[in-house]
Structure formats: C-alpha cells, structure tokens
Amino acid sequence: MAKQKNYKKTLTACYLGYVTQSISANYPPLLFLTFKSTYGITLEKIAVIPMVFYLAQLLIDLAATKFADKIGYRTCMAASQVLSAIGLASLAFLPELVPVPFAGILISVVLYAIGSGLIEVLGGADCGGLPLCA
Structure with a gap:
C-alpha cells in the first residue's frame, strides 16, 4: 500500500502566509x-503609500509566475516570509536612518x-491543493 502524503505543514505554511499578508x-x-x-x-504623499504597495505587489504577482518554476516554490515561499518580515521591521527604523523619511517608508x-x-x-496555489511547501 502506498503511504498517503501528509500536507499538514503545507497547510500551516499557507495559513501563516495569509496572516503575514494580512498584516x-x-x-x-x-x-x-x-x-x-x-x-x-x-496627505498627498501618504496616499502614495498604498498605491506603491499594490503596484509593487501586482508587478511581483506577474513576475512570480515566470521565475517561481525556475527558482522553486519552497524557496520563493521562504523568501516571501523573509521579505515581509524585513519590510515590516524596517518600517520601524528605516525612516529614521535615511535623510528623507518618506523614502525610508x-x-x-x-x-x-x-x-x-x-x-x-x-x-493561493498552495491552498488549492498543490504541495508547494511540504
């Protein structure tokens, strides 16, 4: 009998990814x-912040379909968590370090x-049943 695969880690990684994305x-x-x-x-510059966020996210959405297969899904998922953490953490200190705080933001x-x-x-593909993080 073939051993059934357990995707518990995959599902957990997916849920944690959605929590990170929500944050x-x-x-x-x-x-x-x-x-x-x-x-x-x-306020005009503050309005630019969500625009930059969604524009950068959209560009990565388009690009990820090309390079995820070459690099590997697991590597990309790990990189996504690291980049999100670095970006959120740098929001605390980067505006203080650069000469123009808005640029740091x-x-x-x-x-x-x-x-x-x-x-x-x-x-999103992972939660659809593909074992990307397992």
Missing part, C-alpha cells in the same frame, strides 16, 4: 497619522509588498 496590507495604514505627525509627511513598503505578492501568488 502587511492592514498594519501600515494604521500608522498614517503617525507618519504625518512624526515625519511631517503630507517607501523602501519598507516595497520590501513587504514583494513578500506579500509572493505569498499571494504561491500561497
């Missing part, structure tokens, strides 16, 4: 007033948007 999409907007008061960023946004885009493309 990436929903946490930074909670900081918009803080960005305005702390760094003096105008945008760099952080692009980093976690790349991770979130990878999670969206690869995690």
Whole structure:
C-alpha cells in the first residue's frame, strides 16, 4: 500500500502566509497619522503609500509566475516570509536612518509588498491543493 502524503505543514505554511499578508496590507495604514505627525509627511504623499504597495505587489504577482518554476516554490515561499518580515521591521527604523523619511517608508513598503505578492501568488496555489511547501 502506498503511504498517503501528509500536507499538514503545507497547510500551516499557507495559513501563516495569509496572516503575514494580512498584516502587511492592514498594519501600515494604521500608522498614517503617525507618519504625518512624526515625519511631517503630507496627505498627498501618504496616499502614495498604498498605491506603491499594490503596484509593487501586482508587478511581483506577474513576475512570480515566470521565475517561481525556475527558482522553486519552497524557496520563493521562504523568501516571501523573509521579505515581509524585513519590510515590516524596517518600517520601524528605516525612516529614521535615511535623510528623507518618506523614502525610508517607501523602501519598507516595497520590501513587504514583494513578500506579500509572493505569498499571494504561491500561497493561493498552495491552498488549492498543490504541495508547494511540504
């Protein structure tokens, strides 16, 4: 008899990916007033932040379909988690380190948007039953 595969790790990785993606999409907007008061960023520039996030995520969504097969799904999923974590963590200190705080915020946004885009493309396929992270 053939041993049945257990996809428990795959399913757990998928769920954690969606939690990470949710944090990436929903946490930074909670900081918009803080960005305005702390760094003096105008509302026009604050409106650019979600646009950059979704644009970067969309570009990665399109690109990931090409390079995920070459690099490997497991590697891409691990990279997505790392990039999301680095992007969110850098949001805490990068605006203080660069001369223009808004540039630091945008760099952080692009980093976690790349991770979130990878999670969206690869995690969505993973939860569909493909054993990408197992």
